Amino acid sequence: MELIDSHTHLDFPDFDEDRTALLAESRALGVRRMVVLGVYQGNWQRVWDLVQSDPDLYAAFGLHPVYLDDHRLEDLHELGDWLTRLAGHRQLCAVGEIGLDYFIETLDRERQQALFDAQLQLAADFNLPALIHVRRSHAAVIATLKRFRLKRAGIIHAFAGSKEEAREYIKLGFKLGLGGAATWPQALRMHRVLAELPLESVVLETDSPDMAPAMFPGQRNSPAHLPAICSALAGIMAISPEQLAAASTANACELFNW
Numbered sequence: 001m002e003l004i005d006s007h008t009h010l011d012f013p014d015f016d017e018d019r020t021a022l023l024a025e026s027r028a029l030g031v032r033r034m035v036v037l038g039v040y041q042g043n044w045q046r047v048w049d050l051v052q053s054d055p056d057l058y059a060a061f062g063l064h065p066v067y068l069d070d071h072r073l074e075d076l077h078e079l080g081d082w083l084t085r086l087a088g089h090r091q092l093c094a095v096g097e098i099g100l101d102y103f104i105e106t107l108d109r110e111r112q113q114a115l116f117d118a119q120l121q122l123a124a125d126f127n128l129p130a131l132i133h134v135r136r137s138h139a140a141v142i143a144t145l146k147r148f149r150l151k152r153a154g155i156i157h158a159f160a161g162s163k164e165e166a167r168e169y170i171k172l173g174f175k176l177g178l179g180g181a182a183t184w185p186q187a188l189r190m191h192r193v194l195a196e197l198p199l200e201s202v203v204l205e206t207d208s209p210d211m212a213p214a215m216f217p218g219q220r221n222s223p224a225h226l227p228a229i230c231s232a233l234a235g236i237m238a239i240s241p242e243q244l245a246a247a248s249t250a251n252a253c254e255l256f257n258w
Contacts (some may be wrong), residue, residue, distance in 0.1 A: 094132025
């Protein structure tokens with residue numbers, strides 16, 4: 001069973017003690033490729049250095065809405081410079097993690113929107129997919145994506161919306177990222193949505209080190225948990241783990257041109 005982890009933060013200090021061993025373990029379990037996402041200007045070089053150390057790692061660069069107070073205006077210009085310098089590199093795969101977060105009420109929504117718009121424009125300019133963070137902001141994100149109509153679309157990370165919201169994203173060409181959150185027994189609404197999602201629109205992810213699945217409560221999440229996440233989600237979707245893994249891998253390869 002071959003798997004792709006479409007959303008990790010493997011550069012985070014949580015992995016400094018055992019990153020090499022963890023990558024080897026993940027590969028032994030069938031996780032062949034992993035995407036590492038930058039979230040603020042200060043970690044882009046760390047992400048790129050990590051990705052350059054391993055041919056099966058891929059990088060995305062972005063300014064995450066949760067780090068809004070850390071972002072400076074010049075960071076957007078620097079993001080454009082990074083994308084220009086790395087354009088066409090096989091290990092640059094997307095713009096992300098970007099998006100809107102309305103869960104944290106202290107984050108200025110106008111500033112978030114301006115930053116989101118600017119980064120979607122970069123995704124359009126460089127013909128890259130966008131990897132999108134959405135928390136309690138589906139309506140605003142959908143409205144924004146309808147304005148931009150990205151040619152290569154992208155992934156709605158940690159999708160936890162309704163059937164109707166799923167339908168809107170899919171119409172815009174986006175894949176829905178599924179991970180540990182949906183494995184929890186109390187995620188009943190998400191279980192109902194999962195059962196109706198078209199297989200051609202889903203990709204698997206961990207969000208390592210966050211979003212640990214129900215099978216590993218309170219633990220650091222990692223790509224090595226992806227096979228267990230796949231099995232749990234497949235059970236909810238009433239298909240085999242092999243079917244879900246094959247669909248997710250094909251969808252990620254199509255999106256990233258692998």
